[in-house]
Amino acid sequence: MSYVRDVGALARKDLLLELRARDTLPAMLLFVAAVFVVFHFALPGEPSRLETTGLLWVAILFTALLGLGRAFVPEREQRTLDGLVLAPCDRSAIWLAKSLATLAFLAAAEVVALPLYGLFFHRIEGATVLAVVLADLGICAVGTFLGAMAVATRARDLLLPLLFLPLAIPIVVGAVGASVAASPGKYLGFLALYDLLFVVVCWATFEYVVAE
């Protein structure tokens, strides 16, 4: 129970910081809305569902990357990670809380993005919504983990996409497959398996990411 309380306290802190600074969510919202508006006018004629599904997932991935790039900014700028690392809580709680906060920002951006996509391109199917939920879990778990690694380096803005995008390819494969296949079950299963695998790996190894 104390682990859950630690995660709750840390996630609450991240949400409060965003509420005050408004650094992340407005940028994510603006980006994803701009992508759909621009492509609505840029794509000639009536784009196929296959084409626009690809666009949807590219937009989601890069919107998430915006949020992930800012996830550890307060800890970097104010050097507060030392304080969290010294606290007697399990260090994986820092990763889990940060992942949950990033997930909340991404979900909020998608609440706007998915209806916009439906308005400009094609109706969103139930399988796509399920794929979004499963993909978000994987994106936030892996991205937050890599964000913590990248934040300690000088080339953090370059390093995060370099590390994250190759690891996100299976997510894109599974998510696009689930969105366009006649029977999306196996793709959704693939996404769930990816989530399970990477959540366990990130949870078990985060301690070493924050140790000097």
Place this chain on the structure above:
Amino acid sequence: MLTTRRLGKRYGERRVLRGIDLALPRGGFLVVTGPNGSGKTTLLRICAGLAQPSEGTIEREAARAQVGYLGHDPLVYRELTALENLELYGRLYRLPERRERIGMLLERFGLWDVRHQRVASYSRGMTQRLALCRVLLHEPDLLVLDEPYNALDEAGAELLDAQLAELRGERTFLLATHDPARVAPLASAALALAT
């Protein structure tokens, strides 16, 4: 409480500490001095458990929860209020009577009236006082203080003097300073580092 043998630290090719032997008993008060770049901060970070030595060994009786560390940065969030920062740390340290302890420290360090203001609006001295509240919040056995008088005005420095004198003997101190005369009456041992 704290013992080191032949402790050393390298960052790549650069050696910042070499051959540090320490034996700090429980209740001891070690003052660390030395010019800039002599490795004071590195030594304190290792002793607090924030960094690993490259060579030698360190034995610390205090668990992670029993270490209070004050570094060059206050380790508080600028967009949160003083109360929210201390509440966060109080929760992470699972303090049973968190509210009372936080209220007492804020009163003692003269921050009670500004407890609902964001730290971003604080002066450097007020932020340092808040950092001291954070360090003392969980009543640590081992206090590792790196230049604790930094940015404090005379009133703040006197408050800190009084706090150190009150805890002297009950807690173990490792304190780095450029002004050893200030803490000389409290010190039980001294370590001078050279570049």
